[in-house]
Amino acid sequence: MTTFRRIALATLAAPLALGLAACGSGTEEAGGLSGEPIAAIPAPAGQSWGDVVAKTPEGGYRLGNPDAPIKLIEFASHTCGACANFSATGAPVLKEKYVSTGVVSYEKRSLIRDPLDMTITVLARCGAPEAFHPRASQAWAALGEFGQTLNANGALMEQAMGAPEDQRFVMVAQAAGLIDWFAERGLSRDQAQACLSDSAAITALAEQSRAQADIFEVTGTPTFILNGKKLDENQWPALEPILQQAGAR
Template sequence: MIRTLLSAGGSALLLAASYAFLAMPTGRSGEAVYLPGAAMAQETAEAAEVDTSTIREMVLGAEDAPITMIEYASYTCPHCAAFHAGPFKEIKKNYIDTGKVRFIYREVYFDRYGLWASMIARCAGSDRFFGVNDLLYSTQDEWVRAGEPQAIVGELKKIGRMAGLDDAALESCLQDGDKARTLVAWFQENAAADDVTGTPSFVVDGEKVSNQPYADFSALFDEKLGE
Protein backbone atom coordinates (compact mmCIF):
# COMPACT_ATOMS: atom_id res chain seq x y z
CA MET A 1 0.00 0.00 0.00
CA ILE A 2 1.06 3.59 -0.51
CA ARG A 3 0.16 6.91 0.99
CA THR A 4 -1.07 9.33 -1.66
CA LEU A 5 0.60 12.69 -2.14
CA LEU A 6 -1.23 15.96 -1.87
CA SER A 7 -1.63 18.29 -4.81
CA ALA A 8 0.89 21.06 -5.34
CA GLY A 9 -1.58 23.47 -3.80
CA GLY A 10 -1.91 21.25 -0.76
CA SER A 11 1.86 21.09 -0.42
CA ALA A 12 2.05 24.86 -0.51
CA LEU A 13 -0.55 25.13 2.25
CA LEU A 14 1.32 22.63 4.39
CA LEU A 15 4.55 24.50 3.83
CA ALA A 16 2.91 27.74 4.92
CA ALA A 17 1.49 25.97 7.97
CA SER A 18 4.93 24.61 8.78
CA TYR A 19 6.51 28.04 8.70
CA ALA A 20 3.65 29.51 10.66
CA PHE A 21 3.93 26.82 13.32
CA LEU A 22 7.57 27.25 14.08
CA ALA A 23 5.96 29.65 16.52
CA MET A 24 7.23 27.77 19.43
CA PRO A 25 8.79 27.61 21.95
CA THR A 26 7.18 30.14 24.24
CA GLY A 27 9.12 32.86 25.96
CA ARG A 28 9.13 33.66 29.66
CA SER A 29 6.01 35.76 29.27
CA GLY A 30 4.19 32.78 27.77
CA GLU A 31 3.85 34.48 24.38
CA ALA A 32 4.87 32.61 21.27
CA VAL A 33 8.38 33.21 20.01
CA TYR A 34 8.55 32.92 16.22
CA LEU A 35 11.62 31.22 14.95
CA PRO A 36 14.00 33.49 13.03
CA GLY A 37 13.66 33.16 9.29
CA ALA A 38 10.14 31.77 9.38
CA ALA A 39 8.43 34.99 8.32
CA MET A 40 10.91 35.58 5.53
CA ALA A 41 10.48 32.00 4.33
CA GLN A 42 6.73 32.41 4.22
CA GLU A 43 6.99 35.58 2.19
CA THR A 44 9.31 33.95 -0.33
CA ALA A 45 7.63 30.52 -0.47
CA GLU A 46 6.14 31.36 -3.85
CA ALA A 47 9.30 32.79 -5.34
CA ALA A 48 9.75 31.99 -9.02
CA GLU A 49 12.97 30.06 -8.48
CA VAL A 50 14.54 28.24 -5.59
CA ASP A 51 18.09 26.95 -5.88
CA THR A 52 17.85 23.34 -4.75
CA SER A 53 21.45 22.46 -5.61
CA THR A 54 22.41 22.94 -1.96
CA ILE A 55 20.36 19.91 -0.88
CA ARG A 56 22.55 16.87 -0.45
CA GLU A 57 21.44 13.45 -1.66
CA MET A 58 21.50 10.86 1.11
CA VAL A 59 23.09 7.73 -0.30
CA LEU A 60 24.10 4.26 0.84
CA GLY A 61 26.15 1.76 -1.14
CA ALA A 62 28.92 1.76 -3.70
CA GLU A 63 28.98 4.61 -6.19
CA ASP A 64 29.66 2.13 -9.01
CA ALA A 65 26.96 -0.36 -7.98
CA PRO A 66 25.25 -1.86 -11.05
CA ILE A 67 21.75 -1.01 -9.76
CA THR A 68 20.44 2.32 -8.47
CA MET A 69 17.38 2.34 -6.26
CA ILE A 70 15.63 5.55 -5.16
CA GLU A 71 13.11 5.54 -2.35
CA TYR A 72 10.60 8.36 -1.87
CA ALA A 73 9.28 8.26 1.68
CA SER A 74 7.65 10.34 4.39
CA TYR A 75 8.59 10.11 8.05
CA THR A 76 4.90 10.19 8.98
CA CYS A 77 3.93 7.41 6.56
CA PRO A 78 3.23 4.09 8.37
CA HIS A 79 3.83 2.07 5.19
CA CYS A 80 7.29 3.65 4.93
CA ALA A 81 8.02 2.68 8.54
CA ALA A 82 6.94 -0.89 7.74
CA PHE A 83 9.25 -0.99 4.71
CA HIS A 84 12.21 0.18 6.79
CA ALA A 85 11.44 -2.32 9.55
CA GLY A 86 11.25 -5.21 7.09
CA PRO A 87 12.28 -5.31 3.41
CA PHE A 88 14.84 -2.51 3.67
CA LYS A 89 16.93 -4.35 6.26
CA GLU A 90 17.22 -7.36 3.96
CA ILE A 91 17.91 -5.21 0.91
CA LYS A 92 20.66 -3.40 2.79
CA LYS A 93 22.27 -6.60 4.01
CA ASN A 94 22.11 -8.54 0.75
CA TYR A 95 22.37 -5.87 -1.93
CA ILE A 96 23.47 -2.46 -0.63
CA ASP A 97 26.24 -3.62 1.70
CA THR A 98 27.51 -6.08 -0.92
CA GLY A 99 27.98 -3.40 -3.57
CA LYS A 100 25.12 -4.49 -5.82
CA VAL A 101 22.69 -1.62 -5.16
CA ARG A 102 23.27 2.10 -4.69
CA PHE A 103 20.41 3.37 -2.52
CA ILE A 104 19.20 6.98 -2.58
CA TYR A 105 16.70 8.17 0.02
CA ARG A 106 14.52 11.19 -0.79
CA GLU A 107 12.08 12.72 1.65
CA VAL A 108 8.47 13.51 0.82
CA TYR A 109 6.55 16.08 2.85
CA PHE A 110 2.89 15.26 3.49
CA ASP A 111 2.81 17.53 6.48
CA ARG A 112 4.85 19.85 8.65
CA TYR A 113 5.80 17.04 11.04
CA GLY A 114 7.55 15.12 8.28
CA LEU A 115 9.39 18.29 7.27
CA TRP A 116 10.57 18.92 10.82
CA ALA A 117 11.73 15.30 11.13
CA SER A 118 13.68 15.68 7.89
CA MET A 119 15.34 18.84 9.16
CA ILE A 120 16.41 17.01 12.33
CA ALA A 121 17.78 14.06 10.33
CA ARG A 122 19.72 16.30 7.98
CA CYS A 123 21.00 18.35 10.89
CA ALA A 124 22.89 15.23 12.01
CA GLY A 125 24.92 15.26 8.78
CA SER A 126 25.36 12.62 6.10
CA ASP A 127 27.39 10.30 8.34
CA ARG A 128 24.61 10.04 10.91
CA PHE A 129 21.60 10.60 8.65
CA PHE A 130 20.62 6.97 8.21
CA GLY A 131 21.02 6.28 11.93
CA VAL A 132 18.54 9.08 12.66
CA ASN A 133 16.41 7.76 9.80
CA ASP A 134 16.14 4.40 11.58
CA LEU A 135 15.26 6.08 14.87
CA LEU A 136 12.55 8.22 13.29
CA TYR A 137 10.87 5.19 11.73
CA SER A 138 11.27 2.83 14.68
CA THR A 139 9.74 5.40 17.05
CA GLN A 140 7.21 6.83 14.58
CA ASP A 141 4.17 5.84 16.64
CA GLU A 142 5.57 7.68 19.65
CA TRP A 143 6.56 11.04 18.22
CA VAL A 144 3.80 11.37 15.62
CA ARG A 145 1.19 10.83 18.35
CA ALA A 146 2.87 12.97 20.99
CA GLY A 147 0.01 15.48 20.89
CA GLU A 148 0.36 19.21 20.29
CA PRO A 149 2.94 20.41 17.73
CA GLN A 150 5.23 21.60 20.50
CA ALA A 151 5.19 18.11 22.04
CA ILE A 152 6.01 16.54 18.68
CA VAL A 153 8.98 18.84 18.22
CA GLY A 154 10.07 17.94 21.74
CA GLU A 155 10.08 14.25 20.81
CA LEU A 156 11.99 14.97 17.59
CA LYS A 157 14.59 16.86 19.60
CA LYS A 158 15.01 13.82 21.84
CA ILE A 159 15.84 11.77 18.75
CA GLY A 160 18.30 14.44 17.66
CA ARG A 161 20.00 14.32 21.06
CA MET A 162 20.31 10.54 20.74
CA ALA A 163 22.27 11.23 17.55
CA GLY A 164 24.65 13.50 19.44
CA LEU A 165 23.16 16.89 18.59
CA ASP A 166 23.00 19.52 21.30
CA ASP A 167 20.08 21.88 21.91
CA ALA A 168 21.79 24.80 20.16
CA ALA A 169 22.32 22.78 16.98
CA LEU A 170 18.76 21.49 17.02
CA GLU A 171 17.29 24.97 17.48
CA SER A 172 19.46 26.32 14.69
CA CYS A 173 18.34 23.60 12.29
CA LEU A 174 14.65 23.96 13.12
CA GLN A 175 14.82 27.73 12.78
CA ASP A 176 16.31 27.61 9.30
CA GLY A 177 13.40 28.88 7.21
CA ASP A 178 15.49 29.05 4.03
CA LYS A 179 16.43 25.39 4.40
CA ALA A 180 12.81 24.37 4.95
CA ARG A 181 11.69 26.25 1.85
CA THR A 182 14.51 24.75 -0.20
CA LEU A 183 13.76 21.22 0.99
CA VAL A 184 10.12 21.55 -0.07
CA ALA A 185 11.09 22.89 -3.49
CA TRP A 186 13.59 20.02 -3.86
CA PHE A 187 10.93 17.47 -2.95
CA GLN A 188 8.48 18.98 -5.45
CA GLU A 189 11.09 18.91 -8.22
CA ASN A 190 11.91 15.26 -7.56
CA ALA A 191 8.27 14.22 -7.27
CA ALA A 192 7.48 15.85 -10.60
CA ALA A 193 10.53 14.38 -12.34
CA ASP A 194 9.80 10.81 -11.20
CA ASP A 195 5.99 11.09 -11.23
CA VAL A 196 5.77 10.25 -7.54
CA THR A 197 2.15 10.15 -6.35
CA GLY A 198 2.45 8.36 -3.02
CA THR A 199 4.80 6.83 -0.48
CA PRO A 200 6.71 4.70 -0.30
CA SER A 201 7.55 4.88 -4.00
CA PHE A 202 10.61 3.43 -5.67
CA VAL A 203 12.57 4.04 -8.84
CA VAL A 204 14.94 1.27 -9.86
CA ASP A 205 17.30 2.09 -12.72
CA GLY A 206 14.91 4.77 -13.93
CA GLU A 207 11.73 2.69 -13.73
CA LYS A 208 8.97 3.15 -11.15
CA VAL A 209 8.47 0.16 -8.88
CA SER A 210 5.64 -0.38 -6.41
CA ASN A 211 6.08 -1.15 -2.73
CA GLN A 212 6.38 -4.92 -2.41
CA PRO A 213 7.72 -7.73 -0.22
CA TYR A 214 11.46 -8.32 0.01
CA ALA A 215 11.21 -11.48 -2.13
CA ASP A 216 9.87 -9.44 -5.04
CA PHE A 217 12.58 -6.79 -4.71
CA SER A 218 15.17 -9.56 -4.55
CA ALA A 219 13.82 -11.21 -7.69
CA LEU A 220 13.89 -7.87 -9.51
CA PHE A 221 17.49 -7.18 -8.47
CA ASP A 222 18.66 -10.68 -9.37
CA GLU A 223 17.03 -10.41 -12.78
CA LYS A 224 18.84 -7.13 -13.43
CA LEU A 225 22.14 -8.50 -12.17
CA GLY A 226 21.79 -11.46 -14.52
CA GLU A 227 21.17 -9.31 -17.60
Protein backbone atom coordinates in the same frame (compact mmCIF):
# COMPACT_ATOMS: atom_id res chain seq x y z
CA MET B 1 -6.63 28.78 6.30
CA THR B 2 -3.19 28.25 4.75
CA THR B 3 -2.20 24.93 3.22
CA PHE B 4 0.53 24.55 5.84
CA ARG B 5 -1.95 25.07 8.68
CA ARG B 6 -4.59 22.79 7.15
CA ILE B 7 -2.12 19.91 6.71
CA ALA B 8 -0.76 20.40 10.19
CA LEU B 9 -4.18 20.23 11.80
CA ALA B 10 -4.96 17.07 9.84
CA THR B 11 -1.73 15.55 11.13
CA LEU B 12 -2.68 16.46 14.68
CA ALA B 13 -6.21 15.09 14.42
CA ALA B 14 -5.42 11.72 12.84
CA PRO B 15 -3.48 8.88 14.50
CA LEU B 16 -0.35 7.82 12.62
CA ALA B 17 -1.13 4.34 11.33
CA LEU B 18 1.61 1.81 10.65
CA GLY B 19 -0.09 -0.14 7.88
CA LEU B 20 1.54 -1.71 4.84
CA ALA B 21 -0.39 0.18 2.18
CA ALA B 22 1.48 2.94 0.40
CA CYS B 23 0.87 6.41 1.83
CA GLY B 24 -0.91 8.02 -1.11
CA SER B 25 -1.91 6.70 -4.51
CA GLY B 26 0.09 3.93 -6.13
CA THR B 27 2.58 3.95 -8.94
CA GLU B 28 1.69 3.14 -12.51
CA GLU B 29 4.84 1.93 -14.24
CA ALA B 30 6.59 -1.38 -13.67
CA GLY B 31 10.34 -1.73 -13.78
CA GLY B 32 10.76 -4.57 -16.27
CA LEU B 33 14.53 -4.78 -15.74
CA SER B 34 16.60 -7.91 -16.24
CA GLY B 35 20.27 -8.76 -16.48
CA GLU B 36 22.97 -11.34 -15.89
CA PRO B 37 24.30 -11.89 -12.36
CA ILE B 38 26.76 -9.16 -11.40
CA ALA B 39 29.87 -10.08 -9.42
CA ALA B 40 30.59 -8.32 -6.16
CA ILE B 41 32.58 -5.11 -6.50
CA PRO B 42 35.28 -4.60 -3.83
CA ALA B 43 35.14 -1.45 -1.75
CA PRO B 44 38.21 0.80 -1.52
CA ALA B 45 40.89 -0.43 0.86
CA GLY B 46 39.92 0.07 4.47
CA GLN B 47 36.27 0.73 3.68
CA SER B 48 33.04 -1.20 3.37
CA TRP B 49 30.26 -0.10 1.05
CA GLY B 50 27.84 0.02 3.95
CA ASP B 51 29.81 2.94 5.40
CA VAL B 52 30.01 4.99 2.21
CA VAL B 53 27.38 7.75 2.28
CA ALA B 54 27.01 10.86 0.14
CA LYS B 55 24.43 13.57 -0.25
CA THR B 56 23.39 13.67 -3.90
CA PRO B 57 22.70 16.75 -6.03
CA GLU B 58 19.02 15.71 -6.03
CA GLY B 59 18.91 16.06 -2.24
CA GLY B 60 18.96 12.37 -1.37
CA TYR B 61 21.38 10.37 0.75
CA ARG B 62 23.04 7.57 -1.20
CA LEU B 63 24.42 4.57 0.65
CA GLY B 64 26.97 2.30 -1.02
CA ASN B 65 28.99 2.24 -4.21
CA PRO B 66 28.42 5.50 -6.13
CA ASP B 67 29.15 3.61 -9.35
CA ALA B 68 26.95 0.60 -8.56
CA PRO B 69 25.38 -0.82 -11.73
CA ILE B 70 22.04 -1.17 -9.94
CA LYS B 71 20.80 2.09 -8.48
CA LEU B 72 17.78 1.99 -6.19
CA ILE B 73 16.07 5.19 -5.05
CA GLU B 74 13.34 5.27 -2.43
CA PHE B 75 11.00 8.23 -2.09
CA ALA B 76 9.84 8.14 1.51
CA SER B 77 7.94 10.18 4.08
CA HIS B 78 8.63 10.20 7.79
CA THR B 79 4.92 10.09 8.64
CA CYS B 80 4.20 7.15 6.33
CA GLY B 81 3.52 3.83 8.06
CA ALA B 82 4.40 1.83 4.95
CA CYS B 83 7.76 3.59 4.85
CA ALA B 84 8.28 2.70 8.51
CA ASN B 85 7.51 -0.91 7.67
CA PHE B 86 10.04 -0.99 4.83
CA SER B 87 12.63 0.63 7.07
CA ALA B 88 12.16 -2.17 9.60
CA THR B 89 11.70 -5.20 7.35
CA GLY B 90 13.33 -4.39 4.01
CA ALA B 91 16.12 -1.87 4.40
CA PRO B 92 18.29 -3.97 6.77
CA VAL B 93 18.32 -6.92 4.34
CA LEU B 94 18.85 -4.63 1.37
CA LYS B 95 21.89 -3.08 3.03
CA GLU B 96 23.41 -6.30 4.36
CA LYS B 97 22.79 -8.53 1.35
CA TYR B 98 23.01 -6.21 -1.65
CA VAL B 99 24.49 -2.78 -0.85
CA SER B 100 27.43 -4.44 0.91
CA THR B 101 28.45 -6.16 -2.34
CA GLY B 102 28.87 -2.88 -4.22
CA VAL B 103 26.35 -4.06 -6.81
CA VAL B 104 23.43 -1.99 -5.49
CA SER B 105 23.39 1.58 -4.20
CA TYR B 106 20.46 2.76 -2.10
CA GLU B 107 19.40 6.39 -2.04
CA LYS B 108 16.64 7.87 0.10
CA ARG B 109 14.88 10.98 -1.14
CA SER B 110 12.26 12.81 0.89
CA LEU B 111 8.68 13.36 -0.22
CA ILE B 112 7.48 15.84 2.41
CA ARG B 113 3.81 15.35 3.35
CA ASP B 114 3.17 17.49 6.44
CA PRO B 115 4.87 19.63 9.12
CA LEU B 116 5.77 16.68 11.37
CA ASP B 117 7.31 14.92 8.38
CA MET B 118 9.33 18.03 7.54
CA THR B 119 10.51 18.40 11.14
CA ILE B 120 11.71 14.79 11.42
CA THR B 121 13.33 15.00 7.98
CA VAL B 122 15.24 18.18 8.85
CA LEU B 123 16.54 16.64 12.07
CA ALA B 124 17.55 13.38 10.36
CA ARG B 125 19.49 15.42 7.78
CA CYS B 126 21.07 17.78 10.31
CA GLY B 127 24.83 17.14 10.58
CA ALA B 128 27.13 14.70 8.81
CA PRO B 129 25.73 12.62 5.92
CA GLU B 130 26.89 9.41 7.64
CA ALA B 131 24.36 10.01 10.42
CA PHE B 132 21.36 10.24 8.12
CA HIS B 133 20.49 6.58 7.46
CA PRO B 134 20.80 5.43 11.11
CA ARG B 135 18.82 8.40 12.41
CA ALA B 136 16.15 8.03 9.75
CA SER B 137 15.72 4.32 10.51
CA GLN B 138 15.40 4.96 14.25
CA ALA B 139 12.90 7.76 13.62
CA TRP B 140 10.66 5.47 11.56
CA ALA B 141 10.75 2.92 14.36
CA ALA B 142 9.55 5.62 16.78
CA LEU B 143 6.80 7.02 14.51
CA GLY B 144 3.99 5.87 16.80
CA GLU B 145 5.68 7.46 19.80
CA PHE B 146 6.01 10.79 17.99
CA GLY B 147 2.35 10.73 17.00
CA GLN B 148 1.19 10.07 20.56
CA THR B 149 3.35 12.88 21.95
CA LEU B 150 2.14 15.29 19.28
CA ASN B 151 -1.50 14.45 19.93
CA ALA B 152 -0.96 15.08 23.65
CA ASN B 153 0.51 18.52 22.92
CA GLY B 154 -2.18 19.90 20.65
CA ALA B 155 -2.04 23.40 22.09
CA LEU B 156 1.66 23.79 21.33
CA MET B 157 1.17 22.42 17.82
CA GLU B 158 -1.64 24.93 17.31
CA GLN B 159 0.68 27.75 18.42
CA ALA B 160 3.38 26.52 16.04
CA MET B 161 1.11 27.06 13.06
CA GLY B 162 0.94 30.78 13.78
CA ALA B 163 4.58 31.22 14.73
CA PRO B 164 7.18 32.99 12.56
CA GLU B 165 8.86 30.72 10.03
CA ASP B 166 12.15 30.58 11.92
CA GLN B 167 10.35 29.35 15.05
CA ARG B 168 7.62 27.17 13.57
CA PHE B 169 9.51 23.90 13.20
CA VAL B 170 11.30 24.29 16.51
CA MET B 171 7.86 24.41 18.12
CA VAL B 172 6.63 21.40 16.13
CA ALA B 173 9.71 19.50 17.31
CA GLN B 174 9.00 20.48 20.90
CA ALA B 175 5.38 19.40 20.57
CA ALA B 176 6.44 15.97 19.29
CA GLY B 177 9.33 15.53 21.75
CA LEU B 178 11.81 15.42 18.89
CA ILE B 179 14.56 17.69 20.19
CA ASP B 180 15.13 15.53 23.27
CA TRP B 181 14.73 12.33 21.25
CA PHE B 182 17.37 13.31 18.70
CA ALA B 183 19.65 14.65 21.46
CA GLU B 184 19.70 11.15 22.94
CA ARG B 185 21.01 9.96 19.58
CA GLY B 186 23.87 12.39 19.19
CA LEU B 187 22.31 15.53 17.71
CA SER B 188 22.84 18.40 20.14
CA ARG B 189 19.93 20.65 21.02
CA ASP B 190 21.82 23.65 19.63
CA GLN B 191 22.37 21.85 16.31
CA ALA B 192 18.74 20.78 16.15
CA GLN B 193 17.42 24.27 16.80
CA ALA B 194 19.81 25.79 14.27
CA CYS B 195 18.64 23.40 11.53
CA LEU B 196 14.98 23.86 12.42
CA SER B 197 15.34 27.66 12.42
CA ASP B 198 16.85 27.82 8.94
CA SER B 199 13.67 28.74 7.09
CA ALA B 200 15.48 29.30 3.77
CA ALA B 201 16.95 25.78 3.85
CA ILE B 202 13.58 24.30 4.81
CA THR B 203 11.84 26.09 1.95
CA ALA B 204 14.52 24.86 -0.45
CA LEU B 205 14.11 21.30 0.85
CA ALA B 206 10.34 21.43 0.33
CA GLU B 207 10.76 22.74 -3.21
CA GLN B 208 13.41 20.14 -4.07
CA SER B 209 11.26 17.38 -2.63
CA ARG B 210 8.32 18.33 -4.83
CA ALA B 211 10.46 18.88 -7.93
CA GLN B 212 12.07 15.44 -7.64
CA ALA B 213 8.70 13.76 -7.03
CA ASP B 214 7.28 15.51 -10.09
CA ILE B 215 10.12 14.24 -12.30
CA PHE B 216 9.20 10.62 -11.52
CA GLU B 217 5.45 11.27 -11.05
CA VAL B 218 5.63 10.05 -7.46
CA THR B 219 2.25 10.36 -5.73
CA GLY B 220 2.66 7.94 -2.82
CA THR B 221 5.29 6.60 -0.47
CA PRO B 222 7.30 4.50 -0.46
CA THR B 223 7.97 4.63 -4.18
CA PHE B 224 11.04 2.93 -5.61
CA ILE B 225 12.98 3.92 -8.72
CA LEU B 226 15.29 1.27 -10.13
CA ASN B 227 17.83 2.46 -12.69
CA GLY B 228 15.52 5.31 -13.61
CA LYS B 229 12.30 3.28 -13.80
CA LYS B 230 9.44 3.60 -11.35
CA LEU B 231 8.25 0.34 -9.78
CA ASP B 232 4.79 -0.75 -8.70
CA GLU B 233 6.21 -2.71 -5.77
CA ASN B 234 6.63 -0.93 -2.45
CA GLN B 235 7.61 -3.63 0.07
CA TRP B 236 10.59 -5.95 0.35
CA PRO B 237 9.05 -9.36 -0.55
CA ALA B 238 8.11 -8.03 -3.99
CA LEU B 239 11.12 -5.73 -4.41
CA GLU B 240 13.87 -8.27 -3.76
CA PRO B 241 13.03 -10.49 -6.77
CA ILE B 242 13.20 -7.44 -9.02
CA LEU B 243 16.68 -6.59 -7.73
CA GLN B 244 17.73 -10.19 -8.32
CA GLN B 245 16.28 -10.17 -11.82
CA ALA B 246 18.29 -7.00 -12.53
CA GLY B 247 21.52 -8.85 -11.63
CA ALA B 248 21.87 -8.58 -7.86
CA ARG B 249 22.27 -12.30 -7.25
